[in-house]
Amino acid sequence: MYAALVAARAGARVMLVDRSLIGRGGATVMAQMTVAVALGEEVPDEPEHHLADTLQAGRGLCDTSLSQLLCEEAPACIREMDAWGVGWARKDGHISQVQAPGHDRPRCVYVDFVNTGPAVSKTLRAQLQRKAEIQRTGDLLVTDLALREGVCIGAHAVHTATGEAVSIAAKATIVATGGLTRLYARNSASINMGGDGYALALRAGAELVDMEFVQFFPIGHLAPRLVGMDPIMWDPFRYKLGGRLLNAEMREFLHEHGRYTAARDLATYAILKEVAGGRGSPHGGAWLSFMHRSEAELRAAFGPVIDRLAKNGIDLTRQPVEVAPIAHYHMGGIRVDADMRTGVPHLFAAGEAVGGANGANRLSGNAITEAFVFGRRAGARAAALAAKASMPPPALPLERSGAKQSPNPAAEIVRLQAVMNEHVGPLRTRQGLERALERIGKLRAFELPAPAAGLDPEWLDLHDLRNMALVAECVTRAALARTESRGAHQREDFPDTSNGWQRHQTVRLQGGGVHLDS
Amino acid sequence: MIAKLKVWRGAPGAAGRYERYEVPFEQGQTVLDGLRWIRVHIDPSLAIRFSCINANACKQCMVEVDGKTVYACTTRLTEAEMTLEPLANKTLVKDLVTEIAPPDER
Numbered sequence: 001m002y003a004a005l006v007a008a009r010a011g012a013r014v015m016l017v018d019r020s021l022i023g024r025g026g027a028t029v030m031a032q033m034t035v036a037v038a039l040g041e042e043v044p045d046e047p048e049h050h051l052a053d054t055l056q057a058g059r060g061l062c063d064t065s066l067s068q069l070l071c072e073e074a075p076a077c078i079r080e081m082d083a084w085g086v087g088w089a090r091k092d093g094h095i096s097q098v099q100a101p102g103h104d105r106p107r108c109v110y111v112d113f114v115n116t117g118p119a120v121s122k123t124l125r126a127q128l129q130r131k132a133e134i135q136r137t138g139d140l141l142v143t144d145l146a147l148r149e150g151v152c153i154g155a156h157a158v159h160t161a162t163g164e165a166v167s168i169a170a171k172a173t174i175v176a177t178g179g180l181t182r183l184y185a186r187n188s189a190s191i192n193m194g195g196d197g198y199a200l201a202l203r204a205g206a207e208l209v210d211m212e213f214v215q216f217f218p219i220g221h222l223a224p225r226l227v228g229m230d231p232i233m234w235d236p237f238r239y240k241l242g243g244r245l246l247n248a249e250m251r252e253f254l255h256e257h258g259r260y261t262a263a264r265d266l267a268t269y270a271i272l273k274e275v276a277g278g279r280g281s282p283h284g285g286a287w288l289s290f291m292h293r294s295e296a297e298l299r300a301a302f303g304p305v306i307d308r309l310a311k312n313g314i315d316l317t318r319q320p321v322e323v324a325p326i327a328h329y330h331m332g333g334i335r336v337d338a339d340m341r342t343g344v345p346h347l348f349a350a351g352e353a354v355g356g357a358n359g360a361n362r363l364s365g366n367a368i369t370e371a372f373v374f375g376r377r378a379g380a381r382a383a384a385l386a387a388k389a390s391m392p393p394p395a396l397p398l399e400r401s402g403a404k405q406s407p408n409p410a411a412e413i414v415r416l417q418a419v420m421n422e423h424v425g426p427l428r429t430r431q432g433l434e435r436a437l438e439r440i441g442k443l444r445a446f447e448l449p450a451p452a453a454g455l456d457p458e459w460l461d462l463h464d465l466r467n468m469a470l471v472a473e474c475v476t477r478a479a480l481a482r483t484e485s486r487g488a489h490q491r492e493d494f495p496d497t498s499n500g501w502q503r504h505q506t507v508r509l510q511g512g513g514v515h516l517d518s
Numbered sequence: 519m520i521a522k523l524k525v526w527r528g529a530p531g532a533a534g535r536y537e538r539y540e541v542p543f544e545q546g547q548t549v550l551d552g553l554r555w556i557r558v559h560i561d562p563s564l565a566i567r568f569s570c571i572n573a574n575a576c577k578q579c580m581v582e583v584d585g586k587t588v589y590a591c592t593t594r595l596t597e598a599e600m601t602l603e604p605l606a607n608k609t610l611v612k613d614l615v616t617e618i619a620p621p622d623e624r
Contacts, residue, residue, distance in 0.1 A: 020569045020576070020578065021569075021576070021578060021618070021623065024569065024577065024578060025569035025570075025576055025578070026569075029570070029575050029576060030573050030575045030576075032573075117575065129622075136622065136623045137623065137624065138619045138623045138624065139619065139624070161611045161615075161617065189571075190569040190571065190576060191569055191571065192569055224546065225544075225545070225547065227546070227548050227572060227574070227591060227592050227594070228572075228573070228574040228589075228591070228592040229572075229573060229574070230570075230572075230573035230575060231572070231573075312546075408558065408562045409562060410557045410558045410562040411558045411559070411562070454529055454530075454611075454612055455529075455612040455615060457557070457562060457563055457564065457565045457566075457612075458563055461562060
């Protein structure tokens with residue numbers, strides 16, 4: 001959305017296409033947490049300090065040019081969002097900034113109460129509606145990028161409600177489809193996060209980078225069953241109220257002393273080790289307790305959310321909840337330069353779909369920031385390219401020769417998610433990864449058929465399964481090859497971080513197969 | 519526990535029908551959980567619309583349950599039979615899916 005706005009401002013005519021509804025189906029609308037930016041409103045701060053924390057969290061693997069762009073351009077984006085009326089929480093006349101784990105000072109802005117993502121989405125949607133140059137089309141699923149002589153000339157899409165094939169001609173194309181966390185059984189994703197953009201870019205000839213680094217958010221909600229809330233919601237609670245993370249013996253095992261300080265990769269690892277050691281909570285996680293906080297304190301910090309919890313039968317003054325790691329974000333993605341250009345001419349990427357800025361472990365708060373900054377950069381560069389390019393002819397429709405698969409594709413997706421969670425999750429071994437590859441290989445071997453007329457849910461599942469299996473193979477192959485542990489990639493058979501592995505791995509498609517460059 | 523769901527099935531321009539499904543559930547599970555279970559275990563051709571699964575953030579899973587418009591992701595399953603229908607005031611796409619995008623985003 002940010003990319004579309006900036007491109008339109010630069011004079012481009014923009015088509016914004018979403019497989020779901022515009023601004024309501026991706027990850028941004030679900031974000032309930034904070035946005036990292038060196039505004040210096042709370043305490044003095046500079047982008048260089050934000051960058052230092054980002055690089056530190058990335059465990060030596062950040063693409064510095066991207067991280068630098070992220071930190072330097074963040075303040076301008078956050079101020080622009082402020083001018084558009086997003087409603088960053090304020091106190092004493094300035095924008096409020098809280099300290100999140102991994103940051104050296106209070107740096108993270110937010111919208112109360114746990115409303116950051118919805119407010120950001122709503123603000124961007126309102127801006128989009130004011131621009132006549134932007135045509136917005138939902139329920140349009142891009143199945144493949146269109147190429148001519150290796151140059152991206154637009155996209156092939158299917159209108160999901162009717163099954164009609166649509167060709168889109170474009171002088172420049174930006175992939176902003178988010179990440180891949182839907183690959184995992186336990187995820188905080190929307191169903192659109194199946195790695196579509198990675199699969200599109202791969203099939204178009206682009207390279208992906210750092211695919212093995214999937215961030216598990218350590219304290220995703222586990223039990224009791226909670227509806228109408230994102231499972232990541234305990235993050236803002238911990239910013240404001242601390243909270244105590246406890247094992248089955250009701251002992252703090254992270255030495256946080258009621259504060260919220262442990263980095264995500266370390267906290268994830270510690271919780272899983274408690275569970276493996278038989279000290280987990282009943283559903284296989286850890287306890288998170290706010291029982292040392294009074295009703296008044298809870299209400300002052302999260303008023304309406306406390307009511308929503310009550311509807312779920314949860315009273316934080318009387319009971320701890322159970323939390324456990326949950327797939328949340330993907331550090332890897334499409335390889336781009338600092339102008340968001342992929343390896344395919346006229347194809348750009350933005351947001352979480354971009355790999356490299358966050359290295360082996362993303363600093364909390366950098367996801368929405370990169371959605372803004374990379375979108376802004378991609379929109380500007382794509383518009384500049386489009387201004388001097390001539391319009392390509394629309395691509396010919398794709399011939400679809402595949403046949404409908406007999407097994408239930410919705411069930412196949414669930415099985416793939418279980419395999420990924422078990423073997424390619426936060427703790428990995430060679431045996432597990434090889435078993436996963438074997439299972440994924442069986443799923444990979446089919447051609448996508450043409451959809452039936454009208455809305456065809458089975459075809460949609462097949463489409464998703466095809467992309468998910470391809471992207472799952474990329475993650476698994478990269479994880480198998482990296483014989484060390486670093487950040488979000490933890491190998492039980494190679495527990496140490498190795499200096500020799502302070503390098504990126506890339507994947508590309510070659511002869512239909514996934515080729516890994518280590 | 520078993521939830522009994524009576525689900526309207528059909529496409530524009532043809533007479534619809536109700537299908538009955540029995541869905542095993544645990545206390546706290548939702549109508550959306552039940553519909554997703556049906557797609558995985560019984561009939562993947564059942565059309566439903568949702569993105570965010572459980573967070574009530576995407577606001578796409580609106581359906582009518584016993585004649586009342588609700589979000590499927592926050593409505594709990596019960597052992598009493600529930601009748602699920604597409605939104606009556608929106609154009610039907612298929613089964614429980616209706617056209618809910620703003621007119622200038624189609």
